[in-house]
Amino acid sequence: MIFNTTTFHILSNPRHLKRSILLGLKSLWMRKLRSLLTALGIVFGVSSVIAMLSIGEGASHEAQLQIKQLGSQNVIIRSVKPSDSSATEAAATVIAEYGLTVRDLDQIRDTVPGISIVVPARASRAFAWRYARNAECDVLGTVPWFPSMRNIKVTNGRFFSDVEMRNRVNVCVLSESAARQLFPLESPVGKTVRLENTYFRVIGITADNPQISADSDIGNNSASDSDSPDENFQMLIPLSTMLERFGEIVFERSAGGYTWEKVELHEVVVKCEDPEAVVANANAIRHILNRNHKTPDYEIIVPIELLRQAERTKQIFNIVLGSIAAISLIVGGIGIMNIMLANVTERTREIGVRRALGAKRADIIFQFLVETVILSGAGGIIGVALGLAIPLLVSQLAGMTTIVGIGAPLLAFTISVLTGIIFGIYPAKRAADLNPVEALRHE
Amino acid sequence: MKKETPIISLQNVRKRYRMGDAIVNALDGITLDIMPGEYVAIMGASGCGKSTLLNLLGCLDQPTEGDYLLGGQNVSHLEDDLLSKTRGKKLGFIFQSYNLIQQLTVLENIEVPLYYQGLPPHESREIAVRLATQVGLGKRLDHRPNELSGGQQQRVAIARSLANDPIVILADEATGNLDSKSGEEILGIFEELNRLGKTLIFVTHDPAMANRVSRVIRLHDGQVVEDRPGGLKHKTASPNPTPAPAPAEAIPNS
Numbered sequence: 001m002i003f004n005t006t007t008f009h010i011l012s013n014p015r016h017l018k019r020s021i022l023l024g025l026k027s028l029w030m031r032k033l034r035s036l037l038t039a040l041g042i043v044f045g046v047s048s049v050i051a052m053l054s055i056g057e058g059a060s061h062e063a064q065l066q067i068k069q070l071g072s073q074n075v076i077i078r079s080v081k082p083s084d085s086s087a088t089e090a091a092a093t094v095i096a097e098y099g100l101t102v103r104d105l106d107q108i109r110d111t112v113p114g115i116s117i118v119v120p121a122r123a124s125r126a127f128a129w130r131y132a133r134n135a136e137c138d139v140l141g142t143v144p145w146f147p148s149m150r151n152i153k154v155t156n157g158r159f160f161s162d163v164e165m166r167n168r169v170n171v172c173v174l175s176e177s178a179a180r181q182l183f184p185l186e187s188p189v190g191k192t193v194r195l196e197n198t199y200f201r202v203i204g205i206t207a208d209n210p211q212i213s214a215d216s217d218i219g220n221n222s223a224s225d226s227d228s229p230d231e232n233f234q235m236l237i238p239l240s241t242m243l244e245r246f247g248e249i250v251f252e253r254s255a256g257g258y259t260w261e262k263v264e265l266h267e268v269v270v271k272c273e274d275p276e277a278v279v280a281n282a283n284a285i286r287h288i289l290n291r292n293h294k295t296p297d298y299e300i301i302v303p304i305e306l307l308r309q310a311e312r313t314k315q316i317f318n319i320v321l322g323s324i325a326a327i328s329l330i331v332g333g334i335g336i337m338n339i340m341l342a343n344v345t346e347r348t349r350e351i352g353v354r355r356a357l358g359a360k361r362a363d364i365i366f367q368f369l370v371e372t373v374i375l376s377g378a379g380g381i382i383g384v385a386l387g388l389a390i391p392l393l394v395s396q397l398a399g400m401t402t403i404v405g406i407g408a409p410l411l412a413f414t415i416s417v418l419t420g421i422i423f424g425i426y427p428a429k430r431a432a433d434l435n436p437v438e439a440l441r442h443e
Numbered sequence: 444m445k446k447e448t449p450i451i452s453l454q455n456v457r458k459r460y461r462m463g464d465a466i467v468n469a470l471d472g473i474t475l476d477i478m479p480g481e482y483v484a485i486m487g488a489s490g491c492g493k494s495t496l497l498n499l500l501g502c503l504d505q506p507t508e509g510d511y512l513l514g515g516q517n518v519s520h521l522e523d524d525l526l527s528k529t530r531g532k533k534l535g536f537i538f539q540s541y542n543l544i545q546q547l548t549v550l551e552n553i554e555v556p557l558y559y560q561g562l563p564p565h566e567s568r569e570i571a572v573r574l575a576t577q578v579g580l581g582k583r584l585d586h587r588p589n590e591l592s593g594g595q596q597q598r599v600a601i602a603r604s605l606a607n608d609p610i611v612i613l614a615d616e617a618t619g620n621l622d623s624k625s626g627e628e629i630l631g632i633f634e635e636l637n638r639l640g641k642t643l644i645f646v647t648h649d650p651a652m653a654n655r656v657s658r659v660i661r662l663h664d665g666q667v668v669e670d671r672p673g674g675l676k677h678k679t680a681s682p683n684p685t686p687a688p689a690p691a692e693a694i695p696n697s
Contacts, residue, residue, distance in 0.1 A: 023547075030545070030546045354544075356530060358528065358531020360523070440538070
């Protein structure tokens with residue numbers, strides 16, 4: 001029996017506890033380097049768990065946020081420049097024709113049931129001018145209900161209306177960063193910006209929306225990555241206006257020279273009324289497009305699938321992380337056990353003396369357990385501190401989002417202390433089971 | 444002389460060990476009584492069983508056969524925790540190699556037995572300061588054992604053995620590691636303690652000790668072969684079986 005009433009008596013008496021802790025600290029202090037090295041095992045275990053958890057949590061949070069921004073009921077279809085059209089790059093003046101067409105759109109609307117809204121969008125890259133200031137924007141021709149479908153917030157002014165859409169009015173909505181770039185000192189709403197030789201009236205500002213990734217950016221499909229614009233400059237104009245003012249041919253700069261591309265629609269967002277039907281509808285759409293397009297010049301993004309995938313990834317990540325954490329803490333625990341066994345051997349005589357002077361088995365067990373718990377607890381505290389510092393450093397230096405919950409440090413610390421207790425029991429019991437006579441004779 | 448109850452009473456005590464295939468009779472039927480206030484030397488060549496006897500007397504070990512009454516209580520078959528309790532309450536130990544705990548100061552070392560008795564810190568601190576002062580270490584209360592000479596360390600050990608006010612003090616070759624001058628000092632303290640009524644049992648192989656104690660018990664092959672009065676003549680302070688005096692009275696203020 002390891003824990004009898006005496007142990008509880010000791011535990012319930014704070015005076016004893018305080019003295020035991022002081023004694024433990026003294027004993028550990030006598031072997032400073034050894035104690036430090038032992039605690040380091042726990043320090044690294046705990047801090048890596050916290051750091052990895054918070055970085056992983058941050059990454060998955062960011063991914064989920066981006067996916068949610070696309071809308072969980074949406075199916076997004078994008079035009080993609082076919083990969084086998086490398087010939088167009090060599091011949092710089094050939095017009096590449098690819099992508100979604102209005103015909104596709106009509107078919108989808110007619111065949112797939114339960115679709116509420118379809119947002120066609122066209123994109124191109126162009127310089128927007130405000131007197132001498134300019135910003136290279138993604139110019140997006142779209143429909144008035146675009147913000148509500150893509151969860152984009154209009155922070156200032158308003159989005160364009162059906163009337164403006166119908167009448168092909170020259171109005172635009174700027175993303176926040178683009179607005180800042182073009183109008184550093186004044187409120188942009190009501191002012192005009194120039195796009196090539198057309199003037200647009202700014203009617204609203206939207207919050208910057210995070211990009212899914214640089215490559216899948218709307219309008220950035222065919223552009224080379226090297227000249228991707230600063231940040232997230234976006235200019236939204238009515239689709240009708242865009243078709244009228246800029247036509248169907250988009251002019252792109254690319255590494256070898258210039259490319260003209262003919263793309264009717266760059267992006268279509270299909271919103272399904274029934275959230276359960278999203279995947280089925282996506283398959284139907286895929287089927288239709290498959291029939292219409294010989295080359296795969298489109299991609300279908302199903303945010304809900306991505307979201308599920310992200311959740312699965314996170315789950316796997318958590319399992320891997322959990323295993324790493326468990327392994328590192330077991331290693332730390334074995335380190336503690338090893339050192340405590342060495343301590344017991346080294347202090348055999350002290351144990352004998354204490355037994356001769358009236359210490360019960362439980363007293364000896366308690367003394368050694370207190371030492372291991374101090375070791376693992378101190379390791380845990382330092383580990384938590386380090387584990388909280390690392391994500392901070394990572395987000396400062398690498399610009400990654402990290403999320404530190406209260407749960408991870410608490411859990412890691414608790415486990416480290418438990419590790420100390422579990423791996424401390426055996427050495428402590430061994431110390432207590434020493435025969436006092438032999439312990440006293442020990443050299 | 445009035446009939447006294449012995450403080451230690453061994454009745455036909457045997458201790459057998461198994462060493463490989465052979466069975467060794469370390470103690471082979473020992474019967475003896477030790478009265479309060481006696482200063483006993485247990486002597487004999489090495490291997491005669493005196494260490495085994497000391498371990499039994501110190502409740503660190505238990506007899507295979509026979510009974511051991513300590514202060515009237517039969518302790519020969521007590522369970523481990525009660526043995527610990529008995530050691531902590533009734534016995535004081537002094538070892539050849541002092542056996543102080545290195546990470547503790549002089550005061551803290553003296554406090555160890557009191558700690559296991561559950562005495563409140565301020566009380567045990569008081570006792571420890573008094574005892575340390577009495578053994579002449581009043582200026583070294585916060586020193587560590589490795590900062591003290593052998594004689595000083597042994598004086599700390601004596602103070603420690605007195606802390607719980609034991610009924611018997613067991614000394615195992617207590618002067619064996621000391622130079623003659625320090626040894627003499629320690630023996631002086633023992634004599635003084637005995638003069639004040641403490642019961643002392645001194646295990647030694649040094650024949651000269653016979654003249655410094657009040658009773659000599661010689662062992663050979665696990666049996667008592669000689670039991671005679673020793674050369675020490677002084678009037679013990681308490682001839683009657685009053686309880687052992689408190690440590691405060693045990694040693695005069697030095």
